[in-house]
Structures are given as structure tokens and as C-alpha cells.
Amino acid sequence: MKELEKNYNPSQIEEKLYQKWLDHKYFHADAARGKKEGRKPFTVMMPPPNVTGQLHMGHAVDNTMQDILIRYKRMQGYEALWQPGTDHAAISTEVKVIDKLKSEGIDKQDLGRDGFLERCWDWKREYENRIVKQLYKLGSSADWDRMRFTMDEGCSDAVLEVFVKLYEKGYIYKGSRIINWCPVCRTSISDAEVVHEEQNGFFWHINYPVVGEEGCFVEIATTRPETMLGDTAVAVNPEDPRYQKLIGKTLELPLTGRQIPVIADEYVDKEFGTGCVKITPAHDPNDFEVGRRHGLEEICIMHDDARIDCPGSKYDGMERYEARKAIVEDLEKMGLLVKVVPHAHNVGIHDRCKTTVEPMIKPQWFVKMEEMAQPAIQALQSGELKFVPESFGKTYLHWLEGIRDWCISRQLWWGHRIPAYYCQDCGEILVAKNMPDTCTKCGGSHFRRDEDTLDTWFSSALWPFSTLGWPENTKELEYFYPTDVLVTGYDIIFFWVVRMVFSGLEQTGKTPFHTVLIHGLVRDSQGRKMSKSLGNGIDPLEVIDKYGADALRMTLMTGNAPGNDMRFYWERVENSRNFANKIWNASRFIMMNMGNGPVEEAPLNRLTMADKWILSKVNSLAKDMTENMDKYELGIGLQKVYDFVWEEFCDWYIEMVKARLWDEKNETRKAALWTLKTVLIQALKLLHPYMPFITEEIFCNLQDEEESIMVSSWPVFKQEWSFAREEREVETIKEAVRAIRNVRTAMNVPPSRKAKVYVVSEDQKMLDIFAHSKVFFAMLGFASQVCLQQDKAGIDDDAVSAVISGATLYMPFAELVDIAKERDRLVKEKERLEKELARASGMLSNERFVAKAPESKINEEKEKQEKYRQMMAQVEVRLAQLERKQS
RNA sequence: GGAGAUAUAGCUCAGCUGGGAGAGCAUCUGCUUGACGUGUAGAGGGUCGUAGGUUCGAGUCCUAUUGUCUCCACCA
Numbered sequence: 022m023k024e025l026e027k028n029y030n031p032s033q034i035e036e037k038l039y040q041k042w043l044d045h046k047y048f049h050a051d052a053a054r055g056k057k058e059g060r061k062p063f064t065v066m067m068p069p070p071n072v073t074g075q076l077h078m079g080h081a082v083d084n085t086m087q088d089i090l091i092r093y094k095r096m097q098g099y100e101a102l103w104q105p106g107t108d109h110a111a112i113s114t115e116v117k118v119i120d121k122l123k124s125e126g127i128d129k130q131d132l133g134r135d136g137f138l139e140r141c142w143d144w145k146r147e148y149e150n151r152i153v154k155q156l157y158k159l160g161s162s163a164d165w166d167r168m169r170f171t172m173d174e175g176c177s178d179a180v181l182e183v184f185v186k187l188y189e190k191g192y193i194y195k196g197s198r199i200i201n202w203c204p205v206c207r208t209s210i211s212d213a214e215v216v217h218e219e220q221n222g223f224f225w226h227i228n229y230p231v232v233g234e235e236g237c238f239v240e241i242a243t244t245r246p247e248t249m250l251g252d253t254a255v256a257v258n259p260e261d262p263r264y265q266k267l268i269g270k271t272l273e274l275p276l277t278g279r280q281i282p283v284i285a286d287e288y289v290d291k292e293f294g295t296g297c298v299k300i301t302p303a304h305d306p307n308d309f310e311v312g313r314r315h316g317l318e319e320i321c322i323m324h325d326d327a328r329i330d331c332p333g334s335k336y337d338g339m340e341r342y343e344a345r346k347a348i349v350e351d352l353e354k355m356g357l358l359v360k361v362v363p364h365a366h367n368v369g370i371h372d373r374c375k376t377t378v379e380p381m382i383k384p385q386w387f388v389k390m391e392e393m394a395q396p397a398i399q400a401l402q403s404g405e406l407k408f409v410p411e412s413f414g415k416t417y418l419h420w421l422e423g424i425r426d427w428c429i430s431r432q433l434w435w436g437h438r439i440p441a442y443y444c445q446d447c448g449e450i451l452v453a454k455n456m457p458d459t460c461t462k463c464g465g466s467h468f469r470r471d472e473d474t475l476d477t478w479f480s481s482a483l484w485p486f487s488t489l490g491w492p493e494n495t496k497e498l499e500y501f502y503p504t505d506v507l508v509t510g511y512d513i514i515f516f517w518v519v520r521m522v523f524s525g526l527e528q529t530g531k532t533p534f535h536t537v538l539i540h541g542l543v544r545d546s547q548g549r550k551m552s553k554s555l556g557n558g559i560d561p562l563e564v565i566d567k568y569g570a571d572a573l574r575m576t577l578m579t580g581n582a583p584g585n586d587m588r589f590y591w592e593r594v595e596n597s598r599n600f601a602n603k604i605w606n607a608s609r610f611i612m613m614n615m616g617n618g619p620v621e622e623a624p625l626n627r628l629t630m631a632d633k634w635i636l637s638k639v640n641s642l643a644k645d646m647t648e649n650m651d652k653y654e655l656g657i658g659l660q661k662v663y664d665f666v667w668e669e670f671c672d673w674y675i676e677m678v679k680a681r682l683w684d685e686k687n688e689t690r691k692a693a694l695w696t697l698k699t700v701l702i703q704a705l706k707l708l709h710p711y712m713p714f715i716t717e718e719i720f721c722n723l724q725d726e727e728e729s730i731m732v733s734s735w736p737v738f739k740q741e742w743s744f745a746r747e748e749r750e751v752e753t754i755k756e757a758v759r760a761i762r763n764v765r766t767a768m769n770v771p772p773s774r775k776a777k778v779y780v781v782s783e784d785q786k787m788l789d790i791f792a793h794s795k796v797f798f799a800m801l802g803f804a805s806q807v808c809l810q811q812d813k814a815g816i817d818d819d820a821v822s823a824v825i826s827g828a829t830l831y832m833p834f835a836e837l838v839d840i841a842k843e844r845d846r847l848v849k850e851k852e853r854l855e856k857e858l859a860r861a862s863g864m865l866s867n868e869r870f871v872a873k874a875p876e877s878k879i880n881e882e883k884e885k886q887e888k889y890r891q892m893m894a895q896v897e898v899r900l901a902q903l904e905r906k907q908s
Numbered sequence: 909g910g911a912g913a914u915a916u917a918g919c920u921c922a923g924c925u926g927g928g929a930g931a932g933c934a935u936c937u938g939c940u941u942g943a944c945g946u947g948u949a950g951a952g953g954g955u956c957g958u959a960g961g962u963u964c965g966a967g968u969c970c971u972a973u974u975g976u977c978u979c980c981a982c983c984a
Contacts, residue, residue, distance in 0.1 A: 290983060298984050419911060580921050592933055599946040610943030766950050870964035878927060
């Protein structure tokens with residue numbers, strides 16, 4: 022048997038073991054094999070990290086949870102597929118490549134579309150590997166042989182297929198609508214990519230003259246005066262008495278001289294501002310709606326880079342904020358600027374580049390959402406789709422119920438190019454997977470393909486089935502789809518989960534997964550989000566280097582409930598590291614005692630009470646763990662193995678068993694060794710999904726029969742390992758040991774001072790329990806001898822006592838004990854018992870309790886009451902003795 | 909404005925279907941016993957945000973209220 026190092030050193034073994042797993046292809050799932058061997062599939066889709074990304078704590082939590090589920094199911098005998106891949110991350114990658122080009126003095130336009138895309142692919146090849154290697158370090162048991170990329174051939178084909186199908190169904194349309202425009206990235210962005218930030222700005226109050234009524238004005242207030250160049254109306258609330266007579270009149274728009282009407286629309290809030298709103302349909306989403314309702318002209322006054330587009334005017338070509346300044350100055354000169362009021366308001370910012378977005382009307386492609394949202398809503402209501410924790414289902418519903426059409430076109434080059442072809446002869450739009458030969462309308466053969474690409478989420482929405490070969494009906498798709506659990510943070514429910522669900526339902530008729538397991542964010546120790554700008558991020562790789570992947574994984578899973586945020590503390594990592602070291606040393610101890618020979622199988626009837634107790638404990642732990650795993654309560658599961666290993670197994674069982682191990686002639690030595698090894702292996706298996714590396718290392722050192730713990734079988738509850746009586750008996754022993762330790766500490770007795778321990782009970786069965794346990798007292802270092810008797814014969818009156826349920830323990834070290842102190846202690850104990858008795862009798866004398874509570878609960882209370890009565894009697898006797906002694 | 913989450917020991921958090929308040933860290937006190945000081949034995953510390961209600965019984969369920977956080981929508 023190999024000798025282990027004194028301290029666990031993760032860095033030495035993690036890489037070696039991961040390579041071993043890869044070499045043995047343990048991560049690989051196979052549909053044909055699974056089918057042939059009659060296994061059930063279990064599938065998890067890895068949320069594809071951005072190719073340009075670096076591993077952060079979010080990935081670490083997300084992937085740890087998935088790995089735990091996959092390893093658990095794999096051990097349970099499922100054909101467990103964890104499908105990995107990466108995302109092309111359109112904007113993010115394009116921006117980075119552009120930056121890199123800039124540093125080389127190259128402009129995107131100079132390279133041309135193909136040249137630029139080549140640079141993007143170079144970037145992808147260079148960085149994809151980085152994030153994948155980082156996921157290796159976590160211990161992720163994903164099926165890397167099936168690695169996919171959202172822009173690889175298969176996924177791209179799925180994208181085209183879906184686009185064409187949705188177009189033909191009328192769910193995809195092209196239209197001019199107001200969208201969020203990023204003047205720096207020069208592309209439209211979705212609502213979800215816009216973040217709102219409060220900024221201190223101003224409210225400019227401006228007078229618009231009423232046509233034909235000299236000296237008569239309408240005062241409007243705006244935060245963006247430059248947009249007035251595009252005003253096509255002023256609106257008031259139809260119910261507003263102040264402005265009734267204005268409705269229908271015509272105003273002259275200052276600076277342009279254009280004539281615009283005053284209209285009435287519910288949208289206007291009477292209480293806000295002046296109650297008169299300038300309407301700029303081309304540059305404000307609300308105004309756009311108003312404009313469409315009233316058939317107003319939509320005048321676009323800005324170029325794509327946010328310079329003013331107003332030919333013939335002095336503002337033409339000005340940058341938007343420059344124009345704002347000029348316009349305000351001019352209005353002031355004209356005497357039309359009424360006042361300027363400081364005003365804090367929210368400004369939309371592009372989350373990637375932080376530029377203030379400009380609402381613009383642009384021809385864009387949209388997905389009609391109304392029909393597709395319905396089945397997705399129903400999936401949740403029918404229970405076909407479930408969120409853990411459930412409350413996130415409300416977030417999901419809320420979003421779907423208020424869903425708007427999805428703008429899917431992006432003015433980027435890196436991404437899936439929209440498969441729409443414009444006939445150069447007649448202008449007809451043809452949508453097809455490949456460029457058509459002839460125009461269906463005019464028979465022409467010259468086409469221009471749409472320049473735009475699709476929103477990144479369009480392809481990720483198809484991830485659960487595109488990766489399995491859809492639209493082909495592959496054996497993988499048939500076997501592994503629909504998948505089982507999707508693990509993700511609550512921050513991308515809208516972006517991704519919703520879109521996967523409606524896409525899956527629309528394309529395959531099935532929800533792509535039955536459960537969405539939501540986790541929270543990892544925050545810093547002060548509760549702040551980890552972010553680049555704050556510089557407060559903790560690099561998971563640094564944690565792994567210092568403490569090992571297992572410690573990181575354990576830290577992220579401890580004391581954490583689904584959906585809740587957690588804070589990162591280095592102290593917690595240390596605790597995890599300490600736990601790893603604890604198991605390491607327990608294993609080391611066991612192996613030292615095993616010697617070189619094999620551990621013989623011990624028949625159950627040769628086991629001692631302690632052996633049966635720990636076996637029974639690990640047995641019910643297996644059941645408990647399985648239940649918690651199935652409920653996705655990963656934090657609770659971990660807590661349970663932790664407590665078992667550290668407290669029950671190390672602090673109690675190993676200590677109980679030492680004396681037997683050291684005595685080569687002891688006839689129960691072999692039983693002890695067998696139990697130690699067996700229980701340890703069970704515990705290692707239960708822990709393996711959480712801490713794959715250390716459990717594998719110990720497992721392989723401990724036994725020769727199996728080559729890896731990750732393909733060993735998950736422990737199941739066995740009736741023959743269930744020993745209720747022994748569990749109770751050992752609990753009694755533990756109670757006794759604790760009682761004695763407490764008394765001795767309370768009495769300030771040094772551990773080196775040994776004393777006799779008398780166990781007194783009228784109940785012979787009770788004494789029998791202790792008959793087997795003399796060895797514990799000796800081993801625990803404070804009993805020179807243990808005497809069992811039914812009465813107090815031979816025990817000095819001033820012996821110190823400890824009362825436990827069913828027995829009283831005495832230690833005759835009279836000379837060490839201060840009688841007054843002992844009396845105080847007993848008085849305290851008496852008070853405690855009185856409280857307990859009051860509680861029990863309070864319940865039992867309550868007629869309604871007795872009438873309504875379940876029988877088992879009543880009996881439980883009666884037993885407790887009886888137990889406390891007995892203890893109380895003992896305490897009273899002891900007190901009386903002391904009184905006599907003192908007087 | 910809409911929705912959701914959360915409030916438990918000094919700190920960070922568990923506490924699953926209601927039935928005697930827990931962990932880690934921190935603090936204090938012991939322990940050079942042959943796996944581990946990354947250890948071990950013990951102690952102190954909480955009227956479970958507040959007020960009602962349901963119940964024989966509420967940290968747990970309901971209502972209201974307060975604080976904190978998050979998401980969505982955004983007022984020109």
C-alpha cells in the first residue's frame with residue numbers, strides 16, 4: 022500500500038488525474054452504447070462561453086454545478102452527456118478584433134469583409150483554446166470530443182434552416198422600426214444590451230410659436246434639444262383642460278420654420294414637465310409609437326455616427342452634443358429659451374462600449390414573438406418546464422408576457438450572415454439557405470446578399486439541438502434530446518433561456534430541457550459585483566493554483582442555496598482546503614493501518630456496535646445525499662458529507678477504533694479495518710461529484726479493484742447495512758463521553774489526571790451498552806477504569822456526577838472538586854431540566870395538543886418527559902447529598 | 909411605475925413538506941495522546957426585522973409594515 026504525503030498537495034495530482042480521465046475517455050458519452058446497454062440518457066448543455074472570454078467566478082460556479090450533476094448521474098449509471106462548446110460572441114469579438122487592428126494602424130473597412138473575417142477566425146482559433154484549457158483546470162468532465170462552436174458548419178446550417186423556416190411561416194419580417202443604435206459600434210443592439218444609467222442633465226424649456234397668433238407660444242421641455250430638428254408634432258394629454266384649445270392648432274418649429282400640428286395623445290403625462298411634449302418619431306421610442314398612431318412624418322436627423330444629418334442647415338455635420346450646444350445658444354438668442362432646469366434622468370448606454378445609444382429608425386429584421394411566446398408560457402404553466410428555485414419562473418413569465426418583437430439583425434460582419442437575397446433586377450427579397458439561381462418574380466439572376474448578420478442569441482437559442490446534429494435526425498438527437506437540466510445565472514434568463522425554450526418548442530416541438538437550475542452571482546467580500554472596472558474580481562485560476570480545484574469547487578458550493586448570490590472569502594477557501602486535508606489524513610491513517618496485505622471482507626455479524634453504527638450512518642447518508650441531489654440542493658448535500666466525514670467518521674469513529682487497530686491480537690481488528698475502508702470508500706464516492714480530484718487520488722491508492730472512482734457506482738441505501746439499535750447505542754455512548762468531558766472541563770480537571778468512571782443504572786440493558794465501551798473511555802484518555810453497577814455501592818458521596826438519559830456517571834476525584842462549584846453546576850442543570858419539563862408538560866397538558874397532534878409526536882413528547890423526570894430525580898438526589906456533606 | 913428576492917450568533921450564510929435555533933470564520937479557555945495544529949476538546953454569543961393573524965404548536969404559512977438588494981419599464 023502506498024504511503025501518502027503528510028499534507029494534501031493538489032497541484033501535484035490534479036493535472037495528472039485530469040489527463041488520465043481524458044486518456045480513458047471517461048467523459049465521452051455515446052448514444053449507441055447507451056442504447057445498447059440500456060442506459061438512460063442524462064444531458065446537460067454547457068452554456069457556451071465566449072471565445073474571447075477568460076474564466077471568471079461566474080463560469081466557475083456554473084460549471085461546477087453542471088459537473089456535479091453530470092458526475093453524479095454518470096455514477097448512477099446514466100449515459101451522461103455534458104455537451105461543451107463556445108460562442109462566437111458577435112459584438113464582443115468584433116470590438117476586440119477592431120481594437121487590435123487599430124493598434125496595428127488598420128481600419129476594418131480597409132480589410133474588407135473577407136479580410137476582416139479572416140482576422141476574426143484567427144482570433145477565435147487563438148483564444149478558444151484558452152478558455153477550454155481553463156475549464157479543464159476546474160475538473161469539468163465535459164465531452165470535449167463533441168466540442169462545438171456556434172459558427173461551425175453544423176450550427177450555422179441550423180441557423181439558416183431556422184431563419185428560412187421562420188421566414189416562410191411569416192414569423193420573420195423586415196421592417197423599419199425604431200431600434201437602439203450604437204453610434205460607435207455602428208450597429209443596432211437589442212433592448213437587453215442597453216443599460217440605463219442615471220446622469221445629471223438639464224431640462225431645456227423652449228417656446229414654440231403658434232402659427233397665426235402673434236406672441237402666443239407653447240412651452241415644451243426636453244432633455245435632448247438637438248432632436249427638435251426632427252420634431253413633427255407637439256402632443257398634449259386629451260384630458261388636460263389647460264390645453265384643450267390648442268389641440269389641432271399649428272406651431273412653427275423654431276430653427277427650421279417647419280409647421281407642425283398640436284395633437285392629443287394619452288401618452289402625455291399632465292403632471293410632468295409642462296404637459297406639452299415635442300414629438301420626434303425618428304429618435305425616441307415613445308414618440309415613434311405616437312407618430313405611428315397619428316400618421317406623423319418620421320424625419321431622421323442623424324447619420325450612423327450620430328452627426329447631424331440636416332442638409333442645408335447650419336447644424337448639418339455637427340456632432341450630436343456640439344449641435345445641442347449650438348441649438349441652445351441660437352434659441353437663447355431668439356428669445357425662445359424659457360429656462361434651463363437641472364434634471365437627473367436615465368440615459369441608455371451600450372453595455373459593451375458604454376456609448377450613449379441613439380434611438381433610430383432603420384430597416385431591420387425582426388422575429389414576431391406573439392405566437393411563439395404562447396407555447397413557452399404554457400410549458401411553464403403545465404409543469405413541463407420547471408425552475409429551481411421556482412420563483413424564477415415568475416421572472417420568466419413576466420418577460421414572456423410582455424415580450425416585444427425581437428430585432429435580430431446586426432450591422433456587424435462577425436456572425437451568421439442573414440440569408441436574404443435582393444434581386445438586382447426587380448428588388449424582390451428571396452430568403453433561402455443558398456443563393457438562388459433565378460428570381461422567382463422576374464426571373465433575373467443577379468442578387469445581392471443582405472449585409473447584416475444575426476444577433477448572437479439567435480444561434481445560442483438553438484444550442485440544445487443544433488449541437489446534437491439538428492436539422493438532421495441524428496442518433497444523438499434522438500437519444501439525448503430533449504436535454505435534462507440547464508444550469509445558468511439568473512442574469513441571462515431573458516437573453517438565453519427564454520429564447521432556447523421558444524426555439525426548441527417551435528423547431529422540435531419539445532422544451533429543450535425540463536429543469537432550469539438557477540444560481541446567483543459570486544460577489545466580493547463586501548457584496549459588490551465583481552467587475553473589471555472595480556478591479557475586485559478574484560481569478561478562479563489563482564484560487565486553483567493556491568488551494569486546488571477541489572477547494573474552489575467546495576467553496577462555491579458550501580452554504581449556498583439555488584438562486585442566491587454568495588460572497589467570496591479567502592477564509593472559506595482555506596476551510597475547504599482544510600477539509601480536503603482532513604480526508605487526506607484520515608485516509609492516510611487508514612492506509613497506514615491496513616499494512617500491505619489485502620483487507621479481508623468482514624461478515625456483518627463480526628462487526629462491533631461501533632462498526633455497525635458508522636456503517637449504518639454512511640448508509641443513510643447515501644440515501645440523504647441522493648435525495649438532495651435529486652432536488653438540486655447541492656449545498657445541503659455537501660454539508661451532509663462534510664459533517665459525516667469530519668464529525669462522525671474522523672472525530673468519533675476513528676477515535677473509537679484506534680485501540681483495536683493498535684492491538685494486533687485483537688479479534689475485532691479485521692472488522693475495524695474492513696469497516697474503515699468500506700465506509701471511507703462510500704464517503705469518497707458521495708463526495709466525488711463535488712471534489713473529483715482528491716477523491717480519485719485516494720480511491721486509487723486505497724483499492725486495486727476499480728481503476729477510477731468517476732466510473733464507479735453511486736452508493737445506494739442497503740437494508741442490510743441499516744442498524745437502528747446500534748445507532749441508538751452509540752448515541753448513548755457519545756452522550757456519556759460528552760457529559761464526562763463537560764464535567765471535567767467545568768471542574769477544571771487537567772486531561773492528564775485520570776480517574777475512575779462509574780456507570781450506574783438500574784437498567785441492565787443500559788449497562789450492557791457500556792460493557793462494550795470501556796475501551797472508549799480508556800482511549801479518550803480520562804478513565805483509569807470503568808465500573809458498571811446497578812447501584813451506588815462503593816461510590817463516595819462527593820464523587821462528581823453527570824446525568825444522562827438512563828444512567829448516572831460518577832467520577833470519584835473528590836480531592837479535585839470544589840463542592841460549592843459542583844453545587845452551582847447541579848443547580849444550573851436543575852434549572853435547565855425544569856425548563857424542559859415545563860415545555861413537555863405544557864404541551865402534554867394542553868388538551869387540544871393531545872387531541873390534534875399526531876400520535877407519534879405525542880409519544881415522542883411523553884418519552885422526553887419521562888427521560889427528563891428521571892434525570893431530574895438524579896440531580897435532586899445529588900443535590901441533597903451535597904447539602905448533607907456541607908452541613 | 910411594475911415585479912421579485914432578502915432580513916436568523918460579531919461577520920458570511922444554511923435551516924427542504926410548520927414539531928426541542930445550526931455551520932464556517934472571529935473571540936475566549938484547555939490539549940506536544942503514535943492521521944491531520946490545514947489538528948483536537950470545550951465556552952460565550954440569537955426575544956430568527958416589526959406588528960397582527962392561522963394553528964395544539966410558527967424562523968418556517970398568511971396579511972400589513974420597515975430596511976436592503978436585484979430585475980424589468982422608463983417621463984419627454
